[in-house]
Amino acid sequence: MNRYPLWKYALLLVALLIGLVYTLPNLFGEAPAVQVSSAKVTVKVDAALSSRIEQALKDAGIQPDFVQLEGNSVRARFTDPDVQIKAKDAISKALNADPAEPTYIVALNLVSRSPKWLASLHAFPMYLGLDLRGGVHFLMQVDMKAALTKKAEALTGDLRTLLRDKGIRHAGISRDGNSVIVNFREAELRDKAAVLLREQLADVEWTPLGAGSELQLSGALKPKAMVAVQEAALRQNITTLHNRVNELAVSEPVIQQQGLDRVVVQLPGVQDTAKAKDIIGRTATLELRMVDDSTEAQAAAVGSAPVPFGTERFTERGGAPLIVKRQVVLTGDNLSDAQPGFDEHQQPAVHLTVDAKGARIIKDVSRENIGKRMAIILFEKGKGEVLTAPSIRGELGNRFQISGAMTTQEAADTALLLRAGSLAAPMTIIEERTIGPSLGKENIDKGIHSVIWGFAAVALFMCLYYMLFGVFSTLALGFNLLLLVAVLSMLQATLSLPGIAAIALVLGMAIDSNVLINERVREELRGGASPQVAINAGYERAFATILDSNVTTLIAGIALLAFGSGPVKGFAVVHCLGILTSMFSSVMFSRALVNLWYGGKKKLKSVSIGQVWKPAAEPGTTDAPQA
Amino acid sequence: MELFRIKRDIPFMKHALVFNAISFLTFAAAVFFLITRGLHFSIEFTGGAVVEVEYSHPAEILKTREHIESLGFGEVQVQNFGTSRDVLIRLPLRGDIKQDVLVDRVFGELCKVEGGSISQRQGVTEQGETVSKQICAKADGAEPVKLSRSEVVGPSVGAELAADAAKALAVTVVGIMIYLAFRFEWKFALAGIIANLHDVVIILGFFAFFQWEFSLPVLAAVLAVLGYSVNESVVIFDRVREAFRKYRKLTTHEVIDHAITSTMSRTIITHGCTQLMVLSMLIFGGQTLHYFAVALTIGILFGIYSSVFVAAAIAMWLGVKREDLVKVPLNKEDPDDPNAGALV
Numbered sequence: 019m020n021r022y023p024l025w026k027y028a029l030l031l032v033a034l035l036i037g038l039v040y041t042l043p044n045l046f047g048e049a050p051a052v053q054v055s056s057a058k059v060t061v062k063v064d065a066a067l068s069s070r071i072e073q074a075l076k077d078a079g080i081q082p083d084f085v086q087l088e089g090n091s092v093r094a095r096f097t098d099p100d101v102q103i104k105a106k107d108a109i110s111k112a113l114n115a116d117p118a119e120p121t122y123i124v125a126l127n128l129v130s131r132s133p134k135w136l137a138s139l140h141a142f143p144m145y146l147g148l149d150l151r152g153g154v155h156f157l158m159q160v161d162m163k164a165a166l167t168k169k170a171e172a173l174t175g176d177l178r179t180l181l182r183d184k185g186i187r188h189a190g191i192s193r194d195g196n197s198v199i200v201n202f203r204e205a206e207l208r209d210k211a212a213v214l215l216r217e218q219l220a221d222v223e224w225t226p227l228g229a230g231s232e233l234q235l236s237g238a239l240k241p242k243a244m245v246a247v248q249e250a251a252l253r254q255n256i257t258t259l260h261n262r263v264n265e266l267a268v269s270e271p272v273i274q275q276q277g278l279d280r281v282v283v284q285l286p287g288v289q290d291t292a293k294a295k296d297i298i299g300r301t302a303t304l305e306l307r308m309v310d311d312s313t314e315a316q317a318a319a320v321g322s323a324p325v326p327f328g329t330e331r332f333t334e335r336g337g338a339p340l341i342v343k344r345q346v347v348l349t350g351d352n353l354s355d356a357q358p359g360f361d362e363h364q365q366p367a368v369h370l371t372v373d374a375k376g377a378r379i380i381k382d383v384s385r386e387n388i389g390k391r392m393a394i395i396l397f398e399k400g401k402g403e404v405l406t407a408p409s410i411r412g413e414l415g416n417r418f419q420i421s422g423a424m425t426t427q428e429a430a431d432t433a434l435l436l437r438a439g440s441l442a443a444p445m446t447i448i449e450e451r452t453i454g455p456s457l458g459k460e461n462i463d464k465g466i467h468s469v470i471w472g473f474a475a476v477a478l479f480m481c482l483y484y485m486l487f488g489v490f491s492t493l494a495l496g497f498n499l500l501l502l503v504a505v506l507s508m509l510q511a512t513l514s515l516p517g518i519a520a521i522a523l524v525l526g527m528a529i530d531s532n533v534l535i536n537e538r539v540r541e542e543l544r545g546g547a548s549p550q551v552a553i554n555a556g557y558e559r560a561f562a563t564i565l566d567s568n569v570t571t572l573i574a575g576i577a578l579l580a581f582g583s584g585p586v587k588g589f590a591v592v593h594c595l596g597i598l599t600s601m602f603s604s605v606m607f608s609r610a611l612v613n614l615w616y617g618g619k620k621k622l623k624s625v626s627i628g629q630v631w632k633p634a635a636e637p638g639t640t641d642a643p644q645a
Numbered sequence: 646m647e648l649f650r651i652k653r654d655i656p657f658m659k660h661a662l663v664f665n666a667i668s669f670l671t672f673a674a675a676v677f678f679l680i681t682r683g684l685h686f687s688i689e690f691t692g693g694a695v696v697e698v699e700y701s702h703p704a705e706i707l708k709t710r711e712h713i714e715s716l717g718f719g720e721v722q723v724q725n726f727g728t729s730r731d732v733l734i735r736l737p738l739r740g741d742i743k744q745d746v747l748v749d750r751v752f753g754e755l756c757k758v759e760g761g762s763i764s765q766r767q768g769v770t771e772q773g774e775t776v777s778k779q780i781c782a783k784a785d786g787a788e789p790v791k792l793s794r795s796e797v798v799g800p801s802v803g804a805e806l807a808a809d810a811a812k813a814l815a816v817t818v819v820g821i822m823i824y825l826a827f828r829f830e831w832k833f834a835l836a837g838i839i840a841n842l843h844d845v846v847i848i849l850g851f852f853a854f855f856q857w858e859f860s861l862p863v864l865a866a867v868l869a870v871l872g873y874s875v876n877e878s879v880v881i882f883d884r885v886r887e888a889f890r891k892y893r894k895l896t897t898h899e900v901i902d903h904a905i906t907s908t909m910s911r912t913i914i915t916h917g918c919t920q921l922m923v924l925s926m927l928i929f930g931g932q933t934l935h936y937f938a939v940a941l942t943i944g945i946l947f948g949i950y951s952s953v954f955v956a957a958a959i960a961m962w963l964g965v966k967r968e969d970l971v972k973v974p975l976n977k978e979d980p981d982d983p984n985a986g987a988l989v
Contacts, residue, residue, distance in 0.1 A: 472925030526922030574872025
């Protein structure tokens with residue numbers, strides 16, 4: 019009865035192998051490296067760049083360990099930090115012709131020393147948190163002036179719609195800095211407009227200006243509204259940063275407001291500053307605007323005439339210039355989702371979904387402009403590029419797509435950026451720091467020591483107390499540790515000090531399952547069962563209890579995971595995973611060992627599970643007097 | 646090796662009332678200290694000040710810590726930040742001292758240690774703005790220590806954290822109750838959760854009484870205890886159910902006694918092992934894990950106690966019966982019975 023089928027052993031062996039392979043990279047440590055990634059969505063990182071970097075290093079007389087293309091970046095590994103810094107300068111000089119506007123982000127990084135064959139199996143070491151290895155720290159300045167300008171721009175659009183709806187004729191609307199100016203020919207109309215605007219746009223202070231037939235209404239945001247706009251901008255930026263940082267898969271990021279216009283971003287465990295800067299620094303916003311196809315505009319596009327008033331010149335992807343109206347139909351703010359996919363011609367496309375307000379605008383605009391072209395402009399770092407400018411063929415709903423000259427990768431990148439949300443105001447990194455690893459080194463040693471000594475103490479006790487069964491339990495516990503580290507490495511989780519504490523705690527708790535089993539086996543033996551029966555019954559009966567107690571622990575773990583933040587979340591991830599691996603290892607693995615050892619023996623007289631003391635009385639007979 | 650030679654079931658439930666009274670008293674004491682003393686929250690919850698200074702030479706962290714501690718601002722954290730010359734000092738928010746004053750005093754002390762004096766210096770930035778800043782200068786004009794940044798962590802983040810913690814606690818309690826009610830019976834669910842919250846409140850009570858710092862890792866430990874301590878109750882409840890099935894003649898009282906007695910050795914060994922791990926954390930884990938391990942230690946100790954004297958006893962007071970747990974199978978033996986399965 020205590021025999022496992024071959025497939026179960028095979029399964030365990032596979033689990034053991036996978037555990038070993040994915041745990042292994044954590045043991046190699048890290049080497050200094052330089053990482054190059056793209057500063058713009060439109061610039062591709064590929065094998066060609068890799069060879070350019072190799073060439074640049076060769077020209078500078080620097081010998082890298084290797085240069086390899088990995089995902090969206092090229093990494094070059096070096097033997098020591100001095101070479102690393104020299105290499106960074108050399109690569110930066112070779113790749114970025116204009117330092118003010120870099121095409122590539124060149125950053126110092128750490129790369130695992132693990133051999134290439136492990137990396138090719140996607141076996142990478144765990145990330146370590148800010149407390150264990152340091153991390154990056156950014157201080158970002160939000161450009162509040164731009165937020166106000168943007169608000170004024172939006173106000174101009176609202177004003178136009180409002181006056182048109184009420185049938186008040188005006189002689190043009192313009193924006194002067196942060197204020198909006200409406201021109202009128204008649205005083206009567208101006209007064210009428212002033213009443214309407216004061217009522218409808220209460221946030222704006224309206225002042226009548228001018229005399230005679232040159233009458234104006236000048237609107238400026240009230241100070242209170244200005245503060246509100248700035249606060250909203252900061253809040254939105256923080257939310258957007260959260261989204262972007264999430265795309266970096268950092269488990270314990272810190273994103274906090276500092277002062278009135280600054281945001282602190284801390285990314286523990288991220289030595290990958292290049293990627294962090296890249297994702298965080300991107301200010302990709304989407305705007306939908308109508309294309310101006312008038313003859314003047316076409317002339318302006320080829321450069322033979324000035325750009326008409328109220329329009330702007332952009333370059334379409336592929337190079338052709340295009341004249342686009344300044345008035346924005348829709349911005350990324352109204353976007354509720356963006357997913358990469360394919361259009362009806364199987365070309366890569368980005369599928370967009372807009373909110374109710376956006377849907378209404380899109381519907382109206384598309385109905386009124388059938389046959390005309392609408393440009394979809396992606397703004398990155400303040401520069402716009404027309405992704406595509408398709409003709410409107412019919413009324414559009416809340417779902418539509420952008421396709422055009424895009425690769426699958428570009429579609430995915432664009433979708434990611436759009437999904438991550440747009441910034442209400444541009445931000446610049448004004449302070450960047452890497453938190454020193456010395457403190458982290460100390461913490462990591464402490465954490466590892468607690469796990470090792472705790473493990474040793476538990477193992478020693480188990481072996482002494484349960485003899486051979488204790489050895490099996492210890493092996494199962496070791497297997498659990500291996501699996502847990504492997505799973506954490508596979509998930510590329512960020513390990514923090516509370517995470518290590520969770521590993522220690524999980525090991526302490528995991529032994530519970532084995533104690534339950536061993537005690538059960540002893541109890542069965544005490545009750546007079548034969549060894550084989552006792553082993554079987556011990557495992558079978560303990561299982562229900564193990565399941566129950568682990569499920570309740572898991573409930574607490576999941577709640578922590580759902581609502582925790584920072585270190586609590588780091589703790590919860592390890593805690594939850596540890597419970598799952600411990601159930602597998604303590605039940606399946608230890609049973610497999612027991613079966614392997616005892617299962618084949620037909621005439622089993624005794625098992626090595628420590629002393630089994632048999633009481634004279636049956637349990638439950640409390641009222642019977644005992645000697 | 647064999648540690649437990651329990652000859653007969655220990656009559657735990659006979660003394661349940663006494664122990665319940667004791668646990669009620671400890672509980673009440675914990676609540677009392679929580680109310681009167683309150684928890685000593687870390688700056689993650691309360692906000693606080695961060696002062697960053699840059700030395701002209703590699704900083705001596707230990708010395709700096711001593712000097713700042715002598716100012717009496719409570720728990721200070723001093724660590725390197727970036728390079729060996731940059732030092733980051735964290736100070737808790739103090740209601741009685743204004744934040745900027747606090748920063749000034751810290752900087753003043755550091756400056757004094759380096760043998761310099763504080764003065765104001767006017768300067769013009771690259772952008773052309775005139776700024777006045779505090780510098781620490783020695784007689785020869787050298788600046789041994791520069792204040793590179795001071796920052797205040799507002800309390801709003803803490804409010805958010807507290808709200809999240811409350812949510813996590815609520816979800817855990819409800820989740821565990823639903824599971825226990827589904828797997829056992831509502832009486833056990835109620836008993837289990839009361840025992841559980843009893844442990845949590847007592848941990849908090851210890852933190853309030855000794856004014857230990859309640860940080861995020863401690864919060865994690867407390868919530869982990871919530872999941873951990875219920876294990877104990879579950880193991881006993883499991884045995885109670887089994888004993889009800891197995892020993893039909895025993896009274897509820899005796900069944901519970903038997904369940905506790907027969908799981909006793911497992912209870913002690915399991916908790917002993919977990920405690921070994923936690924002890925190792927307490928010894929080797931350093932300052933950061935200290936209170937985390939302390940919270941777990943209290944949780945483990947009270948976890949054993951509460952599942953025996955609180956969970957089992959409450960389940961007993963609530964009147965757990967054999968019928969609650971042992972469902973009598975109806976007509977299962979006779980497949981030809983026309984009424985089989987026709988349950989209303």
